Amino acid sequence: MPGLLLMLCQRCKKTTATVHLTDILKHSGEKVERHLCEECAQAEGVSFKQPLPPLNELLTGFVMAQAGARALADLRCDECGMTFAEFRNQGLLGCPNDYSVFEEVLNPLVNQAHDGGTHHVGKIPPTRPSSEVQQQKMVRLRRELEAAISREDYEAAARLRDKIKNAEPTETEQSP
């Protein structure tokens, strides 16, 4: 549309129009063309946002379909504090432990998202992974360490750091 190249924004009449819209009026079915600059288009509420990811739709649909959805929304992970309601809103979990805490409500969702898949059948870690209890313990130790540092309790922090080091000997001092 070379004719549009130098067209001025119809709203501010200052900047070159870069957003070209065709509205169809509800009553008459008449087409109305509008040419706006980006700023005015945004001011007029023209949205460039992408549609919601399918997971959110899935989640909403799923939760709506559940009776007693209120009880589900109150489920909470003690490790990271994530609630099911919060997960439902953002679509992201808070820590590995959430998979256990929310397992029951996640099952149908995971099932649907993975076309009936319920069990992992791919690669497995070469060495036996730490037990879930061990993994949770590490999350907790790290959180306690954070807390100790922020309240400037360096004695406790040092003790916690040693505990973490002993439990996980892979860390070495090198910076990117």
Added chain:
Amino acid sequence: MNFDDLARRPSAWLSCQGPLGEVVISSRVRLARNLAGFPFLTRATDSQRCQIQRLVWNALVEAGQGVDAFYVDIEQAHELDRQLLVERHLISRQHAASKGSRGVAVGAAETMALMINEEDHIRIQALRSGLQLDEVWKVVSGLDAALEQRIEYAYHPRFGYLTACPTNVGTGLRVSVRLHLPALKLTGEIERVLRATRDTRLAVRGLFGEGTEATGDLYQVSNQTTLGKSEEEIIHDFRHLVVPSIIDYETHARKVLVRDKAAALDDKIFRAYGLLGHARTISSEETLGLLSHVRMGISLGRIKDIDLQTVNDLFLQTQPAHLQKLRGALLDGEQRSIVRAELIRRRLGNGHNPG
């Protein structure tokens, strides 16, 4: 690593040396991983994000992968440099735009990139030109194994590798190919083919543009299911069932156009070639549309004096951040359109043509 050099260099995955390069632009595989003993990023503090960054980078160095890789601290990087990495498909838009300490390690020739602290702690990807899924899987899988010897991943006996979003859980594997499908668009069959593809539980989206509108006729097809199938099964199905049928449809549509609509086809191709060769100011969107037709013209042997490589390079170098890097200045939209037109004229050999 110098970002200005990066902008000048063609991307290895755009080399069009790859198999079926006339239709398949590139193949990509990525794995999502999280460290055991840390919360996911929605709950990680900034000091934990830093620890994760350090642990992963150290593991990468110990695995011998740090030697010819360069590391970009995305939090510190200039906006234009982030944009450049997005345009080269080395980081996601989300990674460029989000907050907090995060980075990317990029391997030599840019065929490997490892994002740290994106949606998951680790996102490993490999990218190659043409259809080379087995090869990219080998690279990603090897690196994943090397890292796993040094760091422990969050893993659940039933759910597999744990990810922040349950849609990635299990293998954490996302396979995608980028396809150039101009003939299906021209014959009006594209929607039917894409719908059939979506029916097999694959996601299809335009590589540029929003929603279903695919500027430049470039599409990305990827798997959605990551749980319940092994990595090899996912890749095998993709490689042998899905992609070949789309390629067949496109190849067939091209043949039909040449046979039944040669004049109209050539008109499209050479109008596009003419416009690109003579325009004085051109938008990114118009460029993509025209390059698409020229690319098809080269594939079909209608245009002989330039090669696919030139067009592939232009797809990349006419993007906003690349233009500004090549020019060495920040440019507004209007200035970019002028610089873009100049660059295209020069690359198509019409630099001194008075027009």
